[in-house]
Amino acid sequence: MGAYNLTVNGQVFSVEADGKMPLLWVLRDLLNLTGTKYSCGEGLCGACTVHLNGEAVRSCTVPVSQAEGKSVITIEGLGLDELHPLQVAWLDEMVTQCGYCQPGQIMTAAALLAAKPHPTDDEIDVALAGSLCRCGTYLRIRAAIHHAAQEA
Amino acid sequence: MEPQGSQEISRRAFLKILSATGAGLLLEITLGGCRETDTPYPTSDSRRTLTPGETPEATSEVTSEALLNENSFAPNIYLEINSKGEVTVTAFRSEMGQGVRTAIAMILAEELDAPWEAVRVIRQAQADPDYGDQVTGGSASVAESFAGLRYAGAGARRILVNAAAKTWDVEPDQCTTQPGQVIHPDGATRLGYGDIVAANRNLEAPPGLRADLKDESTFFLLGTNKGHWDAETIVTGKAIYGLDVRLPGMLFAVLARCPVFGGKLVSFDATQALQVPGVKHLEPVRQAVAVVAENSWAALRGREMLQVTWDEGKNAGLNSGVIREGLGKGFPDPANAKSGTLAGIYDIPFEAHNTMEPMNCTAHLHDEICEVWAPTQNPQAVQTAVAGAIGLPSSSVIINVTLLGGGFGRRLQTDYAVEAALVSQAIGAPVQVFWTRQDDIQHDFYHPMSRHYASVELDAIKLLRINSQESHDIPTGPWRSVGNFPAAYVHECFVDEIAHALGRDPVEIRLELNDQRSQAVIKLAAEKSGWGEPLPPGWGRGIAYHATFGVTPVAMVAEVEVPESGLVRVHRVVCAVDCGTVVNPGNVEAQMQGGIAFGLTAALKARITLSNGRVEQANFDDCPILLMGEMPEVEVYFVDSDRSPSGIGEMGVPPIAPAVANAVFAATGKRIRQIPILSLVE
Numbered sequence: 156m157g158a159y160n161l162t163v164n165g166q167v168f169s170v171e172a173d174g175k176m177p178l179l180w181v182l183r184d185l186l187n188l189t190g191t192k193y194s195c196g197e198g199l200c201g202a203c204t205v206h207l208n209g210e211a212v213r214s215c216t217v218p219v220s221q222a223e224g225k226s227v228i229t230i231e232g233l234g235l236d237e238l239h240p241l242q243v244a245w246l247d248e249m250v251t252q253c254g255y256c257q258p259g260q261i262m263t264a265a266a267l268l269a270a271k272p273h274p275t276d277d278e279i280d281v282a283l284a285g286s287l288c289r290c291g292t293y294l295r296i297r298a299a300i301h302h303a304a305q306e307a
Numbered sequence: 308m309e310p311q312g313s314q315e316i317s318r319r320a321f322l323k324i325l326s327a328t329g330a331g332l333l334l335e336i337t338l339g340g341c342r343e344t345d346t347p348y349p350t351s352d353s354r355r356t357l358t359p360g361e362t363p364e365a366t367s368e369v370t371s372e373a374l375l376n377e378n379s380f381a382p383n384i385y386l387e388i389n390s391k392g393e394v395t396v397t398a399f400r401s402e403m404g405q406g407v408r409t410a411i412a413m414i415l416a417e418e419l420d421a422p423w424e425a426v427r428v429i430r431q432a433q434a435d436p437d438y439g440d441q442v443t444g445g446s447a448s449v450a451e452s453f454a455g456l457r458y459a460g461a462g463a464r465r466i467l468v469n470a471a472a473k474t475w476d477v478e479p480d481q482c483t484t485q486p487g488q489v490i491h492p493d494g495a496t497r498l499g500y501g502d503i504v505a506a507n508r509n510l511e512a513p514p515g516l517r518a519d520l521k522d523e524s525t526f527f528l529l530g531t532n533k534g535h536w537d538a539e540t541i542v543t544g545k546a547i548y549g550l551d552v553r554l555p556g557m558l559f560a561v562l563a564r565c566p567v568f569g570g571k572l573v574s575f576d577a578t579q580a581l582q583v584p585g586v587k588h589l590e591p592v593r594q595a596v597a598v599v600a601e602n603s604w605a606a607l608r609g610r611e612m613l614q615v616t617w618d619e620g621k622n623a624g625l626n627s628g629v630i631r632e633g634l635g636k637g638f639p640d641p642a643n644a645k646s647g648t649l650a651g652i653y654d655i656p657f658e659a660h661n662t663m664e665p666m667n668c669t670a671h672l673h674d675e676i677c678e679v680w681a682p683t684q685n686p687q688a689v690q691t692a693v694a695g696a697i698g699l700p701s702s703s704v705i706i707n708v709t710l711l712g713g714g715f716g717r718r719l720q721t722d723y724a725v726e727a728a729l730v731s732q733a734i735g736a737p738v739q740v741f742w743t744r745q746d747d748i749q750h751d752f753y754h755p756m757s758r759h760y761a762s763v764e765l766d767a768i769k770l771l772r773i774n775s776q777e778s779h780d781i782p783t784g785p786w787r788s789v790g791n792f793p794a795a796y797v798h799e800c801f802v803d804e805i806a807h808a809l810g811r812d813p814v815e816i817r818l819e820l821n822d823q824r825s826q827a828v829i830k831l832a833a834e835k836s837g838w839g840e841p842l843p844p845g846w847g848r849g850i851a852y853h854a855t856f857g858v859t860p861v862a863m864v865a866e867v868e869v870p871e872s873g874l875v876r877v878h879r880v881v882c883a884v885d886c887g888t889v890v891n892p893g894n895v896e897a898q899m900q901g902g903i904a905f906g907l908t909a910a911l912k913a914r915i916t917l918s919n920g921r922v923e924q925a926n927f928d929d930c931p932i933l934l935m936g937e938m939p940e941v942e943v944y945f946v947d948s949d950r951s952p953s954g955i956g957e958m959g960v961p962p963i964a965p966a967v968a969n970a971v972f973a974a975t976g977k978r979i980r981q982i983p984i985l986s987l988v989e
Binding site for chain 2: 156173176177180183184185187188189190191192193194195196197199200202229230231233234238242245246249250251252253254255256257258261279280281283284286287288289290291292293294295296297
């Protein structure tokens with residue numbers, strides 16, 4: 156067990172945890188930030204995606220010790236004062252069904268747009284290949300990413 | 308004889324004066340008529356959850372009362388209006404992405420004649436006898452409640468009109484409404500609904516007051532795209548699913564279960580598990596062991612360190628290949644079919660649900676009450692099962708229904724809830740029992756494996772026969788579209804075989820075999836897909852038709868490419884749907900897209916197999932889901948209809964697998980009689 160200082164969505168938290176505890180569970184159980192979701196626990200589905208120093212990572216496979224000293228952005232922090240363009244696009248394109256995978260989809264898409272502001276369909280498919288959706292919202296996710304890219 | 312589209316608001320309804328909140332008289336309308344009650348009207352959505360980001364301290368109640376100021380009017384149990392004209396709707400079916408909360412609100416607002424922006428809160432009913440059986444399945448929610456909700460909205464509008472008319476001293480029948488306002492016979496003077504509620508006069512319904520439904524041609528909400536109500540909380544991470552419930556003092560638990568179905572717990576050694584920091588309790592729960600800890604991860608680590616001995620029991624040798632060979636004993640060999648007869652055997656495997664949110668439930672047994680927070684499709688069944696398991700009357704079990712991260716029929720079961728209640732009972736604390744992905748895949752209630760013998764005399768094709776056998780050797784249960792899935796696969800693939808044997812066109816033969824309403828969707832799908840137009844080499848088109856539960860005809864044409872790799876690629880699916888009156892067209896399109904994705908996972912990628920009594924799959928690597936890059940383009944076309952809405956949630960699943968199999972045949976000449984179609988290369 157150790158004390159870890161985390162900067163999450165611009166706020167500093169001090170948590171006491173085993174250094175191996177995945178960042179996902181620190182967020183969900185110690186900080187009550189439940190927007191980041193658990194679905195597979197093995198980095199296979201993308202539901203737990205957050206940004207670590209701007210990079211999209213699967214928080215279920217990142218030990219909290221690796222997050223210390225870095226900036227963590229979760230879905231709750233993506234659009235703090237106003238909705239992120241992707242969140243606006245997600246609403247305009249009526250993407251969500253059950254919605255459980257959507258925070259992970261949005262976080263992955265946000266990292267993509269930060270690196271590639273105008274991605275092609277193929278680039279979207281590759282970037283989101285590991286973001287699973289059982290409800291099948293894929294067509295509208297792609298449309299929302301293009302929508303947000305156009306608005307930028 | 309009542310005029311069509313109108314219903315008397317019965318005076319027999321119990322008129323209840325609410326307390327010092329100052330609301331007016333309450334008239335209760337339920338689906339199908341009025342009834343007497345003396346249960347207090349639920350005015351708050353009280354679920355004890357923590358605002359994300361806050362640390363648990365005292366109980367915090369989240370209610371919708373913040374929206375309702377002193378004067379609010381609740382004409383029935385489905386809606387309330389406050390003195391600003393803002394509307395709170397109570398949803399009484401579970402939301403798993405099918406859009407039911409939104410649909411309920413749209414129907415009420417339409418007949419109430421309130422602007423969509425006036426609807427500010429949709430609260431979720433607890434398991435509450437006022438709302439009848441809240442089971443959400445069979446794609447039946449809107450179909451069953453459409454008329455009743457319309458009357459509920461219309462009745463509320465009528466009461467508001469009546470109150471305004473009394474204020475103006477005019478005849479109610481000479482007043483009209485436009486969204487949110489009652490209009491005086493002079494055509495100019497108006498009273499907003501909020502002002503009527505604020506005035507708090509004449510809000511009781513006198514005897515003989517009639518509620519008239521709108522003419523469908525005047526609908527301003529129904530038939531428009533309103534998206535999903537919960538979308539904003541979803542995209543901001545604020546939406547609360549079962550797994551997100553947090554209570555003061557809540558612990559987290561996972562269960563160690565025998566990997567073989569029906570196995571029994573013999574013994575366990577908790578020593579090492581209890582040494583994991585954060586692990587608090589180990590409790591036997593029926594034939595499982597609960598590892599209870601301060602956080603989810605500690606519970607998982609504790610379970611890893613738990614030593615358990617199981618008696619695997621009679622299912623220890625179960626093997627899905629052996630089960631499959633055992634099905635269809637007595638089916639003739641299709642190779643021996645006599646000339647002029649066509650026959651084939653089809654196989655469908657066990658399928659998992661794989662909701663993105665795994666099974667979970669939160670329970671707190673205290674003071675002879677059990678509070679439950681469940682992402683469930685079946686609140687009353689959960690209430691009954693929990694009550695029975697812990698030994699309380701049902702009325703002492705409170706079921707809070709959260710959002711569901713997918714349902715697909717898995718959450719019609721009650722197992723995940725009973726577990727949580729039993730663990731809370733054992734430890735005397737609130738607890739969230741959650742399942743890992745592996746738990747979820749390996750302890751499902753699977754879509755049953757089945758084998759089917761299809762046969763027909765080629766000169767009497769309307770007498771096509773299908774004999775089917777299913778395996779329930781492992782726990783099985785409803786899976787999105789249920790028996791429609793194998794029925795459609797077998798029937799529609801076999802019709803295609805018949806067409807080929809007779810040298811006939813698959814669309815044209817289906818027109819002969821189906822009735823007029825079915826023909827409409829078949830023709831529309833064929834037309835919009837360009838049936839008959841040339842495709843590139845290696846591509847094929849296939850059609851399938853199915854009316855799930857017999858109520859919603861859907862035809863799909865799939866365009867498929869089978870390259871040299873042998874991996875089937877579905878490029879485009881054209882759907883034609885007759886779902887009756889369309890409540891939220893964008894949502895119907897979404898349900899067709901979703902049903903296609905769900906069906907394609909089974910058609911092309913995933914199945915459940917067993918060996919040595921154990922499910923062999925464990926996560927999304929060996930039990931995959933369709934990926935974004937594998938999703939075809941989807942076009943959805945509607946057949947115009949003024950039938951009542953007939954249901955859409957499951958209806959996109961059955962036609963896709965046979966449409967793809969038929970397209971694969973068109974592309975390759977290979978007939979596929981089992982799924983998943985993993986590869987066309989041996």
